[in-house]
Amino acid sequence: MTATSPNFDVSTSSSASSALTSKHLKDKLFHWGLYGAAAFVLVLLGAIIVLLFKGGFPALQAFGLGFFVSAEWNPVTEQYGAAVMLYGTLVTSVIAMLLAFPASLGIALFLTEVAPVPMRRTIGTAVQLLAAVPSIIFGMWGFFIVSPLMATWVQPVLQAIFGPIPLIGELFSGAPAGTGILTAGLILALMIMPFITAMFVEIFNSVPPVLKEAAYGIGATTTEVFKAVTVPYGRTALVGAVMLGLGRALGETMAVTFVIGNANRIKASLYAPGASIASTIANEFPEAGPGSMKLHALLELGLALFVISFVVLALARWLVRTRIEG
């Protein structure tokens, strides 16, 4: 209640008429309504944490910290470990970031410096519409359209280029099945690219024009200004924006479930099918009976995902101190 502003209690004079008192009472109630709604937001997050923890606790008790390093996921022997899912989540997100970051940077450069001014709004809107496409649509498109293309064109070509190189060749070994870790990473990249681009554009637009003009004034070209002034000025916020994108990639469910292949094993090849935390929860939940150890294990996976994305998001928010994302 320390946040109450001083002019809130305007009508507390001793000669207040009953009309004024009733008005005052209504005002008090209204204030408590506002306060209660705000407090509810806090309670909600608290409840999410408590219930996920409570649900996952039996699994944590049964498997201890070994849960996070064991690659076994066996409903028959009731042995559950999260290593495969942690690996899948991490690798697909890293692939997504590696592809989405340069693409977003380029598109943001185009939208803020290169494109003719009348075009910027239209193209910017198109990019934001891409961000609004539901993830299940990305999943279907990825499964029916992109995966076959990956299998017939992209994966054999990558194999031909990188295959002979030791170590790196391992990443592109195996049968080009279309679905798998690599395709999941690619679809994730396409999903978070518009989201990161929108934040980049906001950051670049917030750079004081004077700084850019000064650089242009001493004869710098557009890309030199971009590289030497715009990007360094927004550096911290850019990192924050990338981490917000990462947070989104880590928890994305439907698109990944369609294309990751859903196999509980870790392979060196990026062509191999895998599983992410979110895809495992979505896939295995229907077979997890109420009260079963499997359900507890899935809830513990959920808790792990929550902790990971919470840390990433908290870090991101701390970096993007200016609130930009909508």
Next chain:
Amino acid sequence: MTRLERRLLTDRIWRMIATTLAALAIVLLAWILWTVFYRGATALSFSVFTTPTMPPGRHGGLANAIVGTLIQVFLGLIIAAPVGLYAGTYLSELGRGKFADAVRFVNDVLLSAPSILIGLFVYELLVKTTGGFSGFSGAIALAVLILPVVVRATEDMLRLVPGSLREAAFALGATRAQVVTSVLWRAARAGIATGILLAIARAAGETAPLLFTSLGNLSWSFDLTAPMASLPVTIYQYAGSPFDEWVALAWAGALMITVGVLLLNIVSRLVLAPRGKAS
């Protein structure tokens, strides 16, 4: 080649790369839309809107899924919107100090939290305790997704209302409640409406939270305590099925969802456009 020429060439190359990348993004949007329209339109017919889902071979439609989505989104919205409006107003009008900072941060966390976790949360909260999947718990899951969007939109939009408007209302002897309800909310209504439209768009396309809450239903259900079909969950089940007829219906559903969500986004932009962000 002189140093200047080299620099100008580098500039040209980077501009071309940036332009190509932007063009690729547009191509990507066009490609996805074309796929959804092409595959969805061939499966779409009037009966899809009037017939419920049926076993393969019996020419079912998506009517129960469409109605289920409408019910759950609408119910989620009327639960979450008032709370979001109040919380957002608190942050904008009274929100100073540590408590408000905490609420703001937690709201941001909720806004970006993986939606599948919201599904698990509502499963633990309602499905497990009441003993069954239900349309109501689906609506609650969507409400949890809608709430932070409305909080953020309300706060941002109220902050755009000029302080002189508040001062003028106070000078007339209005209480804080009157200032908020009859001046601020009115002044910011277009912006808040935009936020609500975007929240609807977000909730309507969500699949993951509904998998564990309303589950899906292969026939008509208006009972909020029983499992209820929804468009995204039906799309998910049908797209992964081995029946061509079901896959075609999944594309028809995908077309509906995509058109609906993108239209809501475009309309929300048009609502806000005449006022501009600087008002």
